[in-house]
Amino acid sequence: MNKIRVQFTKVGRVSYMSHLDLNRFMQRALRRSNLPIKYTEGFNPHAYLTFALPLSLGFESKVETMDFKLTEDISPEIVKDRLNAVLPDGLKVVSAAPPVHSNTDIIASEYTVRIKSKSLNSSELESKFDVFYSQDELIAEKFNKKKKQIFVDIKPVFEIMTKYEINDEFVLKIKAPSGNEKNYNPNLLVDMFIKHAEISDETVKIERNRIICSDNSDFL
Amino acid sequence: MLREKIESILLKAQKPARYIGGEPGAIVKDIYSTDVSFAFCFPDSYDIGMSHLGMKILYSLINSRENYRCERVFAPWPDFEKLMLENDIPLYSLENLQPVKDFDFIGFTLQYELSYTNILNMLKLAQIPILAKDRGDELKNIVCAGGPCACNPEPLADFFDFFILGDGEEVELEFMDLYAEHKKQGSTKTEFLKAVSQIEGIYVPSLYDISYNEDGTIADIAPIDNAPMPVKKRIVNSLDNAFYPDNFVVPFTEIVHDRVSVEVLRGCIRGCRFCQAGFLYRPFREKSVEKIVSQTRTLCENTGYDEVSLVSLSTSDHSQIEPMLSGLLDYTESKQINLSLPSLRVDNFSKELLDKITTVRKSTLTFAPEAGTQRLRDVINKNVTEEELMRTCRTAFEGGYSSVKLYFMIGLPHETDEDIVGIAELAQRVVDLYYTVENRKKGQQVKISISTATFVPKPFTPFQFEPQATREEIMHKQELLLSSIKSKKISCSKHKPDTSILEALLARGDRRVGKAIYEAYKLGCKFDSWSEFFDYEKWERAFELAGIDVAFYANRRREYLEKMPWDHLDYYVDKVFLAKENLNALNAVTTPNCRQKCSGCGVAKCIGGKCFE
Structure with missing residues (x-):
């Protein structure tokens, strides 16, 4: 077969x-x-x-x-x-x-998050993000595999790889744990930020750029 | 521009895939290189509308013409509608995400009366004036409609420019061609409507004056400017030669009928006196077995569906049912495709037929005896005997089935309490029968579900003269039925009669009823066929505001000689025949089916003499 x-x-x-x-x-x-x-x-x-x-x-x-x-x-x-x-x-x-790889080899994914708001320009968004991210811990609500609500500090979970402004967009590149062991949706971080920044007119676009294996190669 | 706006709100809505298009099978044409555009609007949600076969046929037909363009539009679910309004997004089509107000034609399909408020709401969302008279005389935004409810479109007359009577695929391109000509000549809308009214099958309501008697009944229906009288429906002569799509749009998200549908016949030979479709779609026309098999094959290959459903009013009435099933099963079994056969009748349901169905999948069997006693079945001309029902159930039980669904109507003309109790007794005899079947499936309980619908008298049926049972009578009948059921193996659901009462009003209403629809829409009525949205109190307020007496339309017996609101529309079934059938019902005299003996309904003489060879 x-x-x-x-x-x-x-x-x-x-x-x-x-x-x-x-x-x-x-x-x-x-x-x-x-x-x-x-x-x-x-x-x-x-x-x-x-x-x-x-x-x-x-x-x-x-x-x-x-x-x-x-x-x-x-x-x-x-x-x-x-x-x-x-x-x-x-x-x-x-x-x-x-x-090439087995599904169990997957440990992380990389995402590009583009945030746009009518009321805040991209540099305002970025400075809001900096304030948000400077907190010592970021406690988010999450559901575990048994559908039970838990609270986790997501600060150490996500890695902010780069952030920049382009046109009127604030762009974040994020690395998040993925796979069977640990799985974190970048929306967890984005939603928390949006709430923190108190914006309601936002447009968020998220793209997955890479699926990464334990040996740091692309999943193929 | 519009697309960006739409995408900015999509993720805030449930099932966003319904609002963005892009499905395989969708036909996206360039806006600027087509001559005439048609927005095909289904006045209900995507999940419902995408299941509708008529839309698939007309969508493909219009798009088969290179210079014509048809795009799909559905009613947004209220959560998305709210987002659209907040973000100033007008109702748009799914192919080019183009505002509906930019289309030449805005065509609705009238499948059920309870979708009428959605039509008005969709026009509002499209930012188009709701009343036809407010839409100006420029040749654009022609609002038209077809489908079964177009047989009495009078309650909608104020909102539409024209209606299409009969088989749409026969007339669609004809009126679009005429429009293309008028567009080129720079005609006004009035000029176009006058011209289009001369096409057989097109009814332009503004070209008819209605006057009323003092008692509220209709005095006269008078054509203006040589408008045809009566307006005849259009008929497709041969289903084999009629247009049928070779591909369907395959949705991203699940819809109600998520499968290939192949129409096998149109019309019905039976003449059940309550059934509007049985009279509207006459004459009876069959598709040949070769055509059915080849269309099934093409559609399965092009869509990738692994399920096919045969569509008709009564599939087992196809004269070639056995060869048809053999031919279909040869193909579907080799490709591991499920074949489902809704609309089977009890009286010609053979062991062979059952074997053929069960080779594919075992599910619940559904039968529709419609009435609980033989006398009442004779009244409604549902020519099914209890013996036949029992024989069929026995066959089914022997074949391994253990649950049967039985459909009945309550509130039928000439119905007595005995007939209601008869429903419970009939179900009980089916339960008892199960335990007499030797080789029934062991270890399984028999389950009979009774489903009852409230009878609604419809135009163009022998019961069009009949009053609907009042709310009190219906409630009494429902309670009587529930208290007559003695076994836990029989289940029966009860429902409020309000929707049926509204349906009765809208089905046989005249132009004055349009005001009530308009008021109901203004009060916020929409998705009336969804119990979570249906609000009869608002409708009652609308009746008050519009000065409409529901009982006048729903609960009044109409004389044979009374002018009906739809008397100027000709579906080829004579009113005299309907009156005769109404008398036969009173006397519980049955009428044989069309294949056994022509009952002289009037259709045959209009199509050149005979319905059957």
Whole structure:
């Protein structure tokens, strides 16, 4: 059985598709592609699909991955082309290859966060952020895996890699723990900041730039 | 510009994928290189509207013409509507995210009466004047509508420029062609409407004067300026030759009917006296097995759906049902596609048919005896006997089914308490039957769910003359039914009759009822078919403001000779035939189905003599 991993983008209109919807959507796309996919047995056969990390609703990304199995030998290049022929704008396969890493290798993700506000310009946003981030601890509400509400200090969790202003946007590059062990959504930090800065007219765009493995290589 | 605004609020709404378009199968054309644009508006949420087959057909049909453009518009859910208003975002289409007010045509589909306030609300969100007379004489923003409720569009007459009667795919391009010509010539809207009224199947309400008698009934319906009288509906002659899409828009988010739908026949041979669709969609027309199979295959391949549903008023009435299912199953089973068959009748549900369904999936079986006693089933001409129902249930139980859903109506004409008790008794006999079936599924309890709907008299049916049962009568019947159920294996839900009363008013209303719709909309009524939004108190206030007496429309018996608000619209079924059928109901005399014997409803002579070879 040939396991194949496709790396794809999720940008533009398709970024508003939830993770659950993406799975169902991809099932149909795979059927349209007519690729020889391995299906489950039973009354409701569906493809075995694995996504490395769910992407939050509204986030964009160029590094999403999806794994499935083929029942015939087909070159990854053909898999890529056949899928791209049936995928809508914004969902594009950039590469297809047998998996290099295992999902358990993932330890972190990098994100670009763009914040815009009608009432505050980008430098005001940045100075607000500096005040916000200078606090010793940032206690956020989070739900643990058992859906229980917990409080965590997220200050040590996120790494602010860079921050800058461009046009009227305040841009943050953040590294956050990802994977099976620890998983932190950058929205945790962003929402807290927005609340702290007392803005209500903000537009926030978040893009995942990298999925990182324990050896610091890109997840492939 | 609009897109940026939309994206800035999307994540604050539930299920944002409903508001941004971009799905595969969506046809996005350049705004500036098309001649005529049509905003197809469904007056309910995306999840509901995207499931509607008529929209898929017309969307593909219009877009099949290179220089015409059709885009989809749905009613935003109230959370998103609030955000749109706060951010000054007008109602827009999903393909080009273009404001609806920029379209040549703004077309609504009238699927159910309780969506009317949503239409008005959508016009408001589109920033278009709600009353047709306030929209000016420039040739743009033609607001039109089709669909089943267009058979009595009178309550909506003040809001629309024209209505499309009958099969839309037959007339859609014709009036768009005429519009293109008039646009080129620089005509006014008045000139266009006068011209379009001459196309068969188009009804321009402003070209008809209505006068009333002192008792409130209609005195006369008079055409102005040579407008046709009566206005005939359009009919697709052959379903095989009719346009059918080869692709559907595949949504990002889950919708109600998330599957391929293939229409297998249109019309119905049965003539159940309460059923409006059974008369509106006459004559009966079948699609050939080859066409059904090839359309199924094409649509599955193009959409990637793994489920197909056959659409019709009564699928088992297809003369080639067995070869059809064999042909379909050959394909669907090889591709592991589920085939579902709604709309099966009790009387011709064979073991073979059941076997074919069960090879795919076991689910709850649903039957609609509609009435609890044979006498009342004869009154409504639902020609199903208890014996047939029992035989079918036995077959189903032997086939491994253990739950059955039974649909009934209450408040039917000539209904007595005995008929209501009869519903509970019939359900009990189905329960008893289960335990007499030797090879029933062991270790499983039988479950019968009774679902009751309140009867609503509809135009173009033999019951169009009948009063609807009053609220008190309906409540009494509901309680009687609940107290007659003795077994825990039978479940029955109760619901408030208010929506059915409103439906009765809107279905058989005249132009004066439009004022009540307008007042209700102004009071904030919308999504009336959703129980969480339905507010009958507001409607009652609207009736008051508009001076509408609901009982006059809902609970009054109408004489055979009374002029109905829809008498100038011709669906080819004679009023005399409807009156005769109404008398047959009174005497509990049944009428054979169209295949057994032509009952002379009037359709046959309009299509050249015969409905069947």
